[in-house]
Amino acid sequence: MTTASGGRIAPREGTGPGLTPEESALVVRIGVFVKMRWLAIAGVLIASLIATQVFHIHFSLVPIYIICVVVTLYNFFFLYQARNLDVGTRASLPEVLAVPLRRFLIIPKATSSLIERARATGNIHIIVDLAALTVLLHYTGGIENLFIFYFVFHVILAGILLHYRVAYLVATWAIFLVVLLVGLEYYEVIPHVHLEGFAAANLHQQGSYILGVLVALSTCLYASAYMVTSISGELRKRQREVVALQQKGLTEKTQELAEAGQELTKLEEGRQHLLRFLAIASHDLKAPLSAVQSYIQLMLGGFSGELTDKQRQMLDRSSTRITEQLELISDLLDISRIEGGQIVQEMEEVSISQVVQESVENVRALAADKNIKLGIKVPASLPKLEASGVRLKQAITNLLVNAIKFTPEGGDVLIRVTEQKGDIFMEIMDTGTGISAEDLPKIFDDFYRGSDREKPGTGLGLSIVRRVVEAHGGKIWAESPNPEDKKGQGSKFTMTLPKSLVIAGKKQSQKKLASNPKD
Template sequence: EGAKEYWKLYEKNLPVFKYAAPLTFQRVCFNCHGEIKNFKPPACISISLAASPFLEELDRNYYRLVWASILITILVFFTLFWLIKYLVLNPLNKFIVAAQEIEKGNFNIRVKIKTKDEWKTLSTCFNEMLDSLAKHQEMLEEKVKEATEELYQAYSELKKTEKFRSDFFSNITHELKTPVTAIRGVLELIERKGKAENKHLEIIKKNTEKLSKMIKDLLDYSKIESGQIELLKEENNINEAIEDAIFLVSPLSQQKNIKIVLENGKDLWAPFDYEKIQQVISNLLTNAIKFSPENGKIIIRTKENEKEIVVSVEDFGPGIPPEEKDKVFQKFYRVSKDKREGIGLGLAICKGIIEAHGGRIWVADPPGHSGCIFSFSIPKGEQDGRKKEK
């Protein structure tokens, strides 16, 4: 009871394969052999077979089995290698190549895998990531480009500012030095003579006025450039401002016997700062007188439309070279033909005042003769003030 099967190969004389198993009775056997119901035989079934034919056959097939095993092993190895290479290494190499290209900055590379497994899913996600990186790269390059352009513009503006600063100190030093030197020379002359003559006082007065005008121009432009210009707008007649400006510059025009003609004396009303617009007209007339020949003429014209009033000052001087027309309203700029004294702020101040009124100022060539026409516009108010009486 509890015995197990037993087998063994005996090789004493002739190799024999023996098999033994205990003899037992199954329950179904008791149907026919009831007398052995309680029989427990101490016996077993034993089978012996000659092992020589089997061993000889194994000896004959040993080397074949070895070579077959080697071939099967090699076949299995190459099969596994090919599967690993095709299913794992090839897709992985594609990702490695893509990563190396990305490292070089090439975001246009894409991984193409035609299988329908996890590698395909991974390649799709990888390519979507590259698309996103490429978009971010383009955005970054665009921002860098914009930042570079802004930096370059800022650098250019800085250079311009530095040039303006240099020009300013150069111009202001030279222009201030001239009247100061003249005043000092006259004072030294008076000191030596011990008395002051009228012509000496006239020189001092003239140069003092010149200094005062330079300082006033500097202060005015400083306010314009800093945005602190104050306008006292009221409904005014532009022709009255023109007539007052003509009166202010009459001493200059009389010195050269220049006639100033106001055409279209019709009253034109608009909201503007009377003193500031009068200053603009005076500056334009002063420049026109400077460049006009003796016994010449200056024509002032006015006109209006639904939105604005336009004032123009036409002279018969040498004119402005075409390449300098866009520069005449820049601060410290003087036309190449202008050899007269000044710091080059007059037209820049005019431009600042007109633009503060919401208007515009420009220069053009007159038809049929040399010279130039300076024009400016002033927006009209919502109400027509032409009937207003002052």
């Protein structure tokens, strides 16, 4: 797809690949010529039968049938030509006919552009049709036949479907053929076919009648050509303007998308740079902080002598702050590793039941300190997954710790695992204080701690959970209050893992057989 100044766009159905709107329209118009010719053949046969059988107008039907057969044959040729016009393999007229026709109407050769070939093909259609119509008029009364004014249809078609100049050429060609026919019959060069029962016998030799018909026909044809070309020319002008505007808008949008793509690339490069910086900085900060923490613990243990109450209080406060910083550094390292794609390298066959059980054991002591009942519902028939067991355990543990942290003493925390349509659903529910409607949409954002900032934490726990779940192709969301809580309290966190991670039973059996081969 290129610009409007000759560029190509996607074609409509039924046209060749990569055609401009003008080319597509011309190809369709040639097909219209062919379809209308079938209707014209049927119309001639029906009108001839009605004229002879109903109105008892006497003329021979044999020449009519012959003309219809000839038109049918060349219409089949034109049909084949139209279907191959837009693929560059057009059938052409025999060279003995094509050469004089090219000279007469400046018809281009097969090597010309598609637009020129289509216009040339339309010109040939009209030339042959007018010649056939003239012969048909000769055998149906000549100037006595009122259907002589049907020449106007080809003028209208030429003005609508082809170039505007062709309409005037068609009008001139039609008048020339009629004058030639009337003259040959007037001077008895060819016999006149009289429509007995419809017109007077000598009309074809009455000069005033002939002149009147020819003047009326000429003015009708040229007036029709003028009106049609004026209207169709304006419509084509508007069409070109619309296409130009579309192409301009498309070019602008393409440029905007390219610029947006460049910005995204820069942002991604900046993000990767930031992640590398976080990984390096966090790693470099963790070692000295851990050393300081060790020294503080030694001092608190009395290694450097007795401490006053004030000194111990200061060291305890420092130890707490360092512990918080170490947790923050650990979380930042986890984020950089997850964003860096480390999970892909950690993928292995994992038992989700075992991961959940180990996560629950990690927090059991924390729950016991607050006298919180920790429930677990995991079916024994859960399939194994291709996942990072370490990261899943980290995500589930974070959710359980979060639930326990915000659940008052004596409350309940439940983790439930189910399989729904092949996907694994893990739900962590509590009877805690819940999450406010203002905080709920933001709880998975980095460093967001909500309105209750008195609780300890880095604000990265749920953010890490979201990253772990999304890295596995899953989803996570929170609901508060818990929709399953009868009192309308607590929260419910749901994380899903897609069935694409599930290891099929056949694959598991093959692994089992491979690890325990029979003798």
